[in-house]
Amino acid sequence: MTRDLPQRLLTTLVYVFLFMPIIMVVVMSLNASRYSVFPVPEWSFVWYEKALEDETIGAALKNSLVIALVSAVLATIIGTTVSIALVRFRFRFQNLVRSAFMSPLIFPEMILAVMLLILSASLNLQGGFWIVVAGHVLVGLPFVITVVSARLHGFDSSLEEAAQDLGANEWATFRRITMPLALPGIIGGGLLAFTTSFDNFIITYLVAGSDVVTIPIKIYSMIRLEFSPKLHAFSTAIVFMTLCLLFLYRMVLRRQASY
Template identity: 40%
Template sequence: MKQSSLGWTFIKIHTLLVYIFLFAPIVVVVVLAFNPKQFGIFPMEGVSFRWFIKLAQNESILEAFKNSLILGSLTAVISTAIGILAALAFIRFDFPGKNTLNTLLLSPIMIPEVVLGVALLLFLRFLQMPKSFGLLLIGHVVLTLPYVLLIVQARLVGIKKEYEEAAKSLGANAFQTFREVTLPLLLPAILAGALFAFTISFDDITATLFWATAQNQTVPVKIFSMLRNSISPEINALGTVMIVLTVTTPLLAGYLSRKLSKVR
């Protein structure tokens, strides 16, 4: 019994140390974002929003935010639209090569982003096509589509086919059945998938480094370039904003998904 108790104590301590190792740097970044001084010192001499104000006045960072928001929104819309159609095809219909195509669409999850980034870049170089915003959008859709597809498929499996058959027996056509029956029941998964796709696109840096141009830099790429040049307190403020967005968006997706599921 003593050995078992010591073992669990060791596991708890080890788990606590792992969490401290993972989250302590994030806490430091958030705290230093409110540091009034140029250099990070502890204890801080007061609290200030100086670097957030300076961040809001930085045109290049605002442009990167604009690019990230536009890219994330378009990625979410396109990935969700394709994911809904693909999920309906895979769950509701049988056709040759269904499993192969499903595996192909989900494969980006299993492939490292560095490999995807280099592969798409080399493919476009083979086609002699320059890097552009369109390329960046295609790459992000490839990255986020598997997550949307998995979420929508999981929800669609739980929707009984009898609901759709009942609507058709009452005279509704295929489009009316989808609009009045299937779509409302899928809405929690669609919303969750879209928000997750936006978060993944907004936060991605590994693959985006290969696809972005100087005119289409996203916020993570901008942070990376700022770290290469110098360590400015603005980076802490920008990192804090990114942390808030990337944490609250999935939480919002989960909350809305549960709420809409209860309503339905």
């Protein structure tokens, strides 16, 4: 017990160092003062009200939700299809295909953003909604493939063979056996892809252009141009939303483990 005390103390200090900035943002969001002062002279939700009344923040939130939803759906469909192909079939260059889809986890996100920017310029797209969605799908795919592949490896493939022995074709087997058993992994991968897209800044900032303003870009512009306690309230709401998504993902994983 005594030997573990320094390690526990060090772990606690690391966690405090990591989470203290987030805690201070939450505290400052409840500060009634126009200035970020500590200790807080008076507590209030006034900056949450002002953030809700800001139409530009509402527009940025809408853009982020739409982009994240579209990206998550596309990444989930593509990632699930790739996972089934990688787990259930054997073909030439299989490892190469797997490595190609997992490569966004290896390459720095700045490199991916520059590559997308060059592609956008080559196709005369000049940024915009769909090139942002493409970038978010690219970074979300590895998470979907990892979670769905783990789920497909986790259940007995003999169930699919038994269904086919009883007369079910490949589509019926997928619809009635594979899909229900893989569903927790598909949902978990989709939630991770949604969270990754919702919080993405680098790719969005480089390829979005001036017409697409998401939440991370809005926060960045508020820091540069109009620092206001609304930023604290806005950021706190985003942190809370992200934590809810991660909590939902954790619930899905627990349900998956119980099967």
